[in-house]
Amino acid sequence: MVTFTLNGKELEVKEGTTLLEVARDEGINIPTLCYHEEMSSYGACRLCLVEVIKRGWPSIQPACLYPAQNGIEVNTDTERVRKSRKILLELYLARSPDSQAIIDLAKEYGVRDTRFKLKESERSDCILCGLCVRACAEISKRHAISFAHRGSKRAIQTPFEELADVCVGCQACAFVCPTGVIKIEEAD
Amino acid sequence: MEQEITTRVTPISAPSEMTAMREQCKDALDRRKTTFRVCAGTACIAGGSLDVYEELKNQIKQRGIDVDVELLFEGGETEAGASKSGCHGFCQMGPLVRIEPQGTFYNKVKVDDVPNIISATLEDQGVVEELLFENQDGSRAATEKEVPFYAGQKRIVLGGCGTINPEDIRNYFAVDGYQALAKCLQDMTPEDVVEEMKKSGLRGRGGGGFPAGRKWESAAKATGRPKYIICNADEGDPGAFMDRSLIEGNPQSVIEGMIISAYGVGAKYGVVYVRAEYPLAVTRLFLALDQAREYGLLGENIMGSGFDFDIEVFQGAGAFVCGESSALRASIEGLPGEPTAKYDHATDKGLWEKPTVLNNVETFANVPIIINQGADWYASMGTENSKGTKVFSLVGNIVNTGLIEVEMGTTLRKIIFDIGGGIPDGKPFKAVQTGGPSGGCLPADKLDMPVDFDQLKEVGSMMGSGGMIVMDEGACVVNVAKYFIEFCNDESCGKCISCRDGSAALLNILERICEGEGREEDLETMEDLCHCIDDASMCGLGTSLPNPVLSTLHYFRDEYLAHIKDKNCPAKVCKPLFTYEVITDNCKKCGLCFRNCPSDAVIWKKKEVAEIIQDKCVKCGICKEVCKFDAVE
Numbered sequence: 001m002v003t004f005t006l007n008g009k010e011l012e013v014k015e016g017t018t019l020l021e022v023a024r025d026e027g028i029n030i031p032t033l034c035y036h037e038e039m040s041s042y043g044a045c046r047l048c049l050v051e052v053i054k055r056g057w058p059s060i061q062p063a064c065l066y067p068a069q070n071g072i073e074v075n076t077d078t079e080r081v082r083k084s085r086k087i088l089l090e091l092y093l094a095r096s097p098d099s100q101a102i103i104d105l106a107k108e109y110g111v112r113d114t115r116f117k118l119k120e121s122e123r124s125d126c127i128l129c130g131l132c133v134r135a136c137a138e139i140s141k142r143h144a145i146s147f148a149h150r151g152s153k154r155a156i157q158t159p160f161e162e163l164a165d166v167c168v169g170c171q172a173c174a175f176v177c178p179t180g181v182i183k184i185e186e187a188d
Numbered sequence: 189m190e191q192e193i194t195t196r197v198t199p200i201s202a203p204s205e206m207t208a209m210r211e212q213c214k215d216a217l218d219r220r221k222t223t224f225r226v227c228a229g230t231a232c233i234a235g236g237s238l239d240v241y242e243e244l245k246n247q248i249k250q251r252g253i254d255v256d257v258e259l260l261f262e263g264g265e266t267e268a269g270a271s272k273s274g275c276h277g278f279c280q281m282g283p284l285v286r287i288e289p290q291g292t293f294y295n296k297v298k299v300d301d302v303p304n305i306i307s308a309t310l311e312d313q314g315v316v317e318e319l320l321f322e323n324q325d326g327s328r329a330a331t332e333k334e335v336p337f338y339a340g341q342k343r344i345v346l347g348g349c350g351t352i353n354p355e356d357i358r359n360y361f362a363v364d365g366y367q368a369l370a371k372c373l374q375d376m377t378p379e380d381v382v383e384e385m386k387k388s389g390l391r392g393r394g395g396g397g398f399p400a401g402r403k404w405e406s407a408a409k410a411t412g413r414p415k416y417i418i419c420n421a422d423e424g425d426p427g428a429f430m431d432r433s434l435i436e437g438n439p440q441s442v443i444e445g446m447i448i449s450a451y452g453v454g455a456k457y458g459v460v461y462v463r464a465e466y467p468l469a470v471t472r473l474f475l476a477l478d479q480a481r482e483y484g485l486l487g488e489n490i491m492g493s494g495f496d497f498d499i500e501v502f503q504g505a506g507a508f509v510c511g512e513s514s515a516l517r518a519s520i521e522g523l524p525g526e527p528t529a530k531y532d533h534a535t536d537k538g539l540w541e542k543p544t545v546l547n548n549v550e551t552f553a554n555v556p557i558i559i560n561q562g563a564d565w566y567a568s569m570g571t572e573n574s575k576g577t578k579v580f581s582l583v584g585n586i587v588n589t590g591l592i593e594v595e596m597g598t599t600l601r602k603i604i605f606d607i608g609g610g611i612p613d614g615k616p617f618k619a620v621q622t623g624g625p626s627g628g629c630l631p632a633d634k635l636d637m638p639v640d641f642d643q644l645k646e647v648g649s650m651m652g653s654g655g656m657i658v659m660d661e662g663a664c665v666v667n668v669a670k671y672f673i674e675f676c677n678d679e680s681c682g683k684c685i686s687c688r689d690g691s692a693a694l695l696n697i698l699e700r701i702c703e704g705e706g707r708e709e710d711l712e713t714m715e716d717l718c719h720c721i722d723d724a725s726m727c728g729l730g731t732s733l734p735n736p737v738l739s740t741l742h743y744f745r746d747e748y749l750a751h752i753k754d755k756n757c758p759a760k761v762c763k764p765l766f767t768y769e770v771i772t773d774n775c776k777k778c779g780l781c782f783r784n785c786p787s788d789a790v791i792w793k794k795k796e797v798a799e800i801i802q803d804k805c806v807k808c809g810i811c812k813e814v815c816k817f818d819a820v821e
Binding site for chain 1: 509524680681696709
């Protein structure tokens with residue numbers, strides 16, 4: 001067991017429990033886009049960031065990955081956290097300006113507009129959270145899709161962009177997609 | 189390979205044999221009365237040094253002199269021979285040739301110069317005056333020591349680079365090579381080795397600056413088995429070539445450092461993660477590993493001590509981010525080269541979840557020197573918290589482009605002006621970017637700052653791996669920031685939105701400013717975004733990518749404002765933000781601008797002042813460049 005404080009409250013939890021799991025148990029709201037409790041944490045959406053003070057040294061950490069540790073002090077709603085989270089939501093709005101899920105989430109945190117602009121080729125309703133990749137690998141165990149390329153060219157693809165013969169059409173990828181960008185087509 | 193060892197090799201079977209081995213190799217090489225040492229680093233090779241080398245060999249042979257190295261090792265002696273070496277550092281003046289033992293130092297040597305060099309050296313005992321380095325006052329420097337570029341340096345790690353043949357391990361033996369390992373195996377316990385490293389104060393040279401001894405201590409105490417030693421040679425910063433030059437010039441020193449590290453922490457396996465884009469370094473590394481194995485310095489029962497360790501080479505496939513430790517490990521493990529969040533230390537759970545020491549090339553190359561000369565000697569160099577020396581690659585608008593090594597704490601002014609020779613054509617210094625794309629851009633008032641890990645951090649930059657890009661007044665800092673952000677956007681793995689889309693959004697703003705469409709609120713927007721990218725990104729690439737923007741915003745805010753408010757690029761780089769005009773009073777009506785303009789934008793008639801038609805001007809700057817009367821501005 002480890003003991004630490006979360007928003008001023010002292011807690012004792014099992015070693016290896018992530019800050020996000022503890023916070024959700026405590027009824028603290030932390031936004032996420034790439035997290036699903038049935039799958040491994042990936043830490044790509046960055047929205048779950050919280051402030052962790054360890055040995056007097058504050059840093060910003062993703063709650064979905066960071067394990068609760070003895071003696072740390074965690075704050076989920078500091079000025080620094082709120083500011084970075086809002087800017088991230090502005091980036092999401094710049095990336096996926098037409099996605100209702102993103103618009104709604106941003107609105108929830110008081111972000112209605114974005115100061116940032118991305119090129120047409122950099123915009124997409126796919127936010128590269130990787131939930132579909134993990135669902136396919138961890139739940140369906142098919143590995144039909146994965147990340148390809150890097151930087152702004154990063155995309156979710158089947159091998160060689162061809163129809164993946166390992167895909168069984170289970171639709172798990174579409175089910176977990178937070179922006180609904182994966183569409184299912186019936187084969188002839 | 190050029191210098192394959194054909195003499196039968198007897199492996200070293202006890203550490204005590206190393207002394208005899210050194211003397212034997214030293215004696216053998218000394219039996220060659222004159223050596224023409226040709227730089228065979230990448231830059232000199234590109235300049236044609238291998239042709240010079242071949243020609244030297246041929247012409248020496250034509251004089252009836254046997255140039256076969258093996259002859260020396262079989263007890264014979266010879267009048268003269270040519271030998272390749274790694275980078276001498278003075279890349280600007282390559283191809284370089286040094287005559288040993290005299291020390292005569294020739295630069296910009298061409299094949300045609302070879303007959304003169306040979307006859308001057310072997311017949312007249314003289315020098316070829318015009319190939320010696322010319323000082324600014326017109327005098328000539330006969331040896332390296334007299335050249336200002338070398339005079340201000342302390343070449344300790346680079347000591348072997350440029351003086352020994354990197355393709356023949358016996359050259360390394362002759363300069364105390366593997367004496368440090370022998371000393372460790374014979375006289376020191378693994379604990380002693382770690383203690384010595386801690387005492388030396390050596391900090392990781394890859395950029396992080398973590399104390400190497402403490403890292404080794406953690407790995408030594410870790411309980412997991414087996415343990416790994418990784419050498420990070422995935423050097424990717426634009427303008428940086430320290431690691432490449434070290435591997436090309438003295439690969440055995442890096443290997444010996446790794447073996448000593450392995451002995452200290454109890455590791456069995458080592459990996460060198462090197463860029464595949466460094467073909468010469470890779471070739472020499474493989475050759476060096478083979479030769480070390482032949483002599484029983486790698487593999488099972490090293491020097492008959494019962495200690496086993498071997499090294500594999502892993503070639504990176506071209507992703508900058510793989511220089512980041514967790515991405516590097518993922519890459520070796522066959523996973524995509526993508527950083528992962530690690531809350532355990534690599535010294536406990538690193539490669540394959542086993543205790544791992546990951547250090548940079550230069551860090552390992554320091555190790556044999558520390559063991560040989562002692563931690564106290566090493567710690568006597570440098571500043572309070574940054575000991576020893578640091579290798580830098582000096583590039584950009586600088587007279588002496590090259591590879592240098594200075595004591596920690598040397599000022600930027602000494603590095604750039606004394607060693608680097610200052611800015612070409614006497615132009616004013618504007619800024620220096622240290623630490624590569626993750627570093628910062630420092631202005632002239634920081635020139636007297638001593639360079640070490642902490643000082644650089646304090647002023648908003650970083651040591652990084654040691655790239656130093658010098659800029660004159662012709663560099664636009666907004667454009668420089670744009671260049672580095674573009675680089676990071678391209679090299680981001682794309683996992684964290686803050687790094688991937690954050691850098692794209694930053695780039696978008698910078699592009700707008702460079703096109704004259706900047707808005708005053710852009711500066712605050714960029715600062716907000718930069719702090720978010722730093723806070724929200726997972727790995728070092730993301731957290732440090734805002735540095736070029738933040739440091740230029742801090743030190744050169746006026747230049748941003750000139751772009752935004754005055755629609756003017758003072759450095760005349762951002763094309764929409766400046767024009768070229770003819771200064772009527774200065775124009776001598778010569779028509780040179782008219783004749784050289786590639787876009788017919790200059791109107792000129794005999795005996796008339798030239799005029800530039802802005803609609804046609806492509807702002808190439810040729811008119812300004814060719815004008816002899818400063819009549820184009």
